[in-house]
Amino acid sequence: MRRTRRTVLAGLGTVAIGGGTVLATGAFDTVEADRSVDIETASDDTALLGLEILSETLSGADEAVIEFDLDTLNVSATTEFEDALAITNNGEREVTVSIRDGSDELLDADGAPMAFDHDDLASGETSIELGIEQTAKLDVSFDVTTSDPDEDIGIPETITIVAETDEE
């Protein structure tokens, strides 16, 4: 086709109208791709946040999820279970672990109805660092001040265990 001015203009028009399409380097309008999602859960002992109650006395029956279960705690006494809760970092970055009851920190909560502690925990610290695949064994202690077995002893019904990676 001889390049006439009209041809050029038509070409230009097409360019003008088609716009990007004609000049487009070429691309699709829709891409629809199915990608597989294979997410599976694991029980507490092997999950990303590994949890295990090592004390048979303290541990409930559930095999997948840990639960603290004891109905013979002494009143008017302090009871301690050493190395009772094992927390393992099965992730791939270092994490900071803390344990809470609502807004109350339970790690190093000396003298609280229910408290957690660790040898490496400095006074005032309420969290511990766990490197990759590292396990920390926490002591669990109970302080019951009442002498009445029917009285509420202030132990939470649920605790929240949190593992967080740090800002990088």
Place this chain on the structure above:
Amino acid sequence: MRRTRRTVLAGLGTVAIGGGTVLATGAFDTVEADRSVDIETASDDTALLGLEILSETLSGADEAVIEFDLDTLNVSATTEFEDALAITNNGEREVTVSIRDGSDELLDADGAPMAFDHDDLASGETSIELGIEQTAKLDVSFDVTTSDPDEDIGIPETITIVAETDEE
């Protein structure tokens, strides 16, 4: 798309900006797990550290918590209550039991104002071993040297009973 030099540079630019995030081996940033806590107390006779005063004369009225209660102890006399205090190990590991008044050991405290003893206790020993679900019945003795009922006889107002598992 033809690999132009401009395209390649754009590609490299993306890698440069994404930095660590793109290259990160990946890890969970936060895991937050609520776990249930079902802890209940029990009265002294059935709690982990089982305690029971078998002597009606020595025992106070409290049904949940043991208390030593007697207001007719002879002066200038020694009084002994055989098998008066039953201690039971309701835990799941062997324990060592001792009885203290502050830093004073009261088990095998021969001749002290208030002392505890057990047939199996060797001379010089101040603690006894209790296997799982085992009970030890201790003798409780009082040695009052004064002849004045109003004089302080040196019997503690509180005693501390301790059960500890051994190191493994």
Place this chain on the structure above:
Amino acid sequence: MRRTRRTVLAGLGTVAIGGGTVLATGAFDTVEADRSVDIETASDDTALLGLEILSETLSGADEAVIEFDLDTLNVSATTEFEDALAITNNGEREVTVSIRDGSDELLDADGAPMAFDHDDLASGETSIELGIEQTAKLDVSFDVTTSDPDEDIGIPETITIVAETDEE
């Protein structure tokens, strides 16, 4: 997290190090219980082993603790104070009462320098039974064979009164 060989070995490493603790059946590690002791003494007349000298002639001045006190006992004579010593069982179990001077039994010690007796006491018996809250009134007798007031008459300076519950 993909179970790589490295991961598996790390897991095994934890078991090896934790040793007994990981596999431990767990138990309470320490229970520490403070228990109250409220023990008070009482004077001889109301204490567990109730003692009272009913004979004013024989009785000393001490109001809290009985004492035999007499400085005008006839020589070369026998002197008897009937129902002079009242012994009461203020405990909660039946007791057997005996009176000793070292290894010598003074109850039914017929003819001894100082002896005690009771109507219900059979010949040869050297102790009496006292039910709960029961009182026995003992006769106290002195047999002085010498005619010299300065001579030692063989009466003990201390007697030991013992109340024992029986084996059950």
